[in-house]
Amino acid sequence: MIxxxxxxxxxxxxxxxxSPSRGTLCVIPLGHFPLTLQLRITKRNHSxxxxxxxxxxxxxxxxxxxxxxxxxxxxxxSCSSTQSIVGKREGVLISHIESNIIPISxxxxxxxVPQSIVSRMAQLEVPGLSIVVFDQGNIxxxxxxxxxDKNLSIQVDTATIFQAASMSKPVTSVGIFTLIEKKLLSxxxxxxxxxxxxxLPNNDFTAKEKVTVRRILNHTAGLxxxxxxxYNPNDAVPTLxxxxxxxxxANSKPVRVIVQPGTREDYSGGGYTILQLLLEDVTDESxxxxxxxxxxxxxxxxxxxxxxxxxxxxxxxxSKAYQQNGELVDGGYHIYPEQAAAGLWTTPSDYARFxxxxxxxxxxxxxxxxxxxxxxxxxxTTAPNAGGLGFGIDGEGEAFRFRHSGGNAGFxxxxxxxxxxxRGVVVMSNSHNGYQLIHEVVRAIAREYKxxxxxxxx
Numbered sequence: 001m002i003x004x005x006x007x008x009x010x011x012x013x014x015x016x017x018x019s020p021s022r023g024t025l026c027v028i029p030l031g032h033f034p035l036t037l038q039l040r041i042t043k044r045n046h047s048x049x050x051x052x053x054x055x056x057x058x059x060x061x062x063x064x065x066x067x068x069x070x071x072x073x074x075x076x077x078s079c080s081s082t083q084s085i086v087g088k089r090e091g092v093l094i095s096h097i098e099s100n101i102i103p104i105s106x107x108x109x110x111x112x113v114p115q116s117i118v119s120r121m122a123q124l125e126v127p128g129l130s131i132v133v134f135d136q137g138n139i140x141x142x143x144x145x146x147x148x149d150k151n152l153s154i155q156v157d158t159a160t161i162f163q164a165a166s167m168s169k170p171v172t173s174v175g176i177f178t179l180i181e182k183k184l185l186s187x188x189x190x191x192x193x194x195x196x197x198x199x200l201p202n203n204d205f206t207a208k209e210k211v212t213v214r215r216i217l218n219h220t221a222g223l224x225x226x227x228x229x230x231y232n233p234n235d236a237v238p239t240l241x242x243x244x245x246x247x248x249x250a251n252s253k254p255v256r257v258i259v260q261p262g263t264r265e266d267y268s269g270g271g272y273t274i275l276q277l278l279l280e281d282v283t284d285e286s287x288x289x290x291x292x293x294x295x296x297x298x299x300x301x302x303x304x305x306x307x308x309x310x311x312x313x314x315x316x317x318x319s320k321a322y323q324q325n326g327e328l329v330d331g332g333y334h335i336y337p338e339q340a341a342a343g344l345w346t347t348p349s350d351y352a353r354f355x356x357x358x359x360x361x362x363x364x365x366x367x368x369x370x371x372x373x374x375x376x377x378x379x380x381t382t383a384p385n386a387g388g389l390g391f392g393i394d395g396e397g398e399a400f401r402f403r404h405s406g407g408n409a410g411f412x413x414x415x416x417x418x419x420x421x422x423r424g425v426v427v428m429s430n431s432h433n434g435y436q437l438i439h440e441v442v443r444a445i446a447r448e449y450k451x452x453x454x455x456x457x458x
Contacts, residue, residue, distance in 0.1 A: 165406030174389025225270030230334025276340035321410025
């Protein structure tokens, strides 16, 4: 929701670059609430606010507390109306979902009596959960449950950020495709042609077939190392070449070709770490810098970041991570220098915006999508017995969908979207035990909205 308000001042408002005839527009996100206050401040023949909204209060005859009272009043009033609108449209459905989580057996069938989401979280020992549902290209509701920090009793809300784990890979794929669109990379050339800092060792498996960007993206490059354990934030962090060669202080094995490229699917986070170095060699920028500026910020994901060290304004919203036994992960959470494979921090709402943006490109809405339509069509094209170029792909027609799951130390998450509709869900948890609960929540949402199945293999 956006509130527009025009203020007229009789005093002087300082330091401007705006036109006096139009006034100055200041956009203020109001905390964690789903609304924005837009102030247009006008004063004939005087200067205006600068872009940082620095008021020269000494020259204004308006008291600061009057201004803050007005903003607070608008916030309270508008937040209440926003909640009522959500209540009218989705309240009954949300209530049904929250009270009808049905346990799923090991064989994949519903079993047992429906339970509330809170009681099911307690049973499975999942401290915190965050859900976003979107439809027709828009987020329709978002809610947090439980705790992001058990020790401090901090509640999960829609601003809580989680590690996206392997859901970082689709975002990395989009970053790679921005370079392909700029003709800096090619899908089907030998990656060693563009790697300079480090080279992938050739062996008998690469004699006839080479490791390419396409094959890394869809996990058919024949590469080793499926995933990574991460590092305590207080421990030494290896460089990318050390990770790829498996040398200290890296805690993972070397990334090597173990099967002839192009012959089968072998899930490899190690391959995405090669892409991380490839991006850096091609752009002469760090992976986080390029991705944050050219993908996350381009799409408008203000609560998302690739970074080993969270900035203070995001760190206060970061969830802790919990092991299967309920204990805190050492260090609070692990960090992942394998950023392309597992290093994204985000909220479910931001990740939903990412999924919607890719869907926009797929449907040809180039003004709203980051990539060209042909690029996303490439991403959604599967290899034999494998997935797409960064996403898992399922279904046909209106049920055609793209998805990915993720699991880092103490974080589990899942995202899916129906490509032709702009419909789907993102769920994130701060527990190793979250996978079972997420499956049950996603099934409950599909059941309540009468959507096709949204889980792999269903």
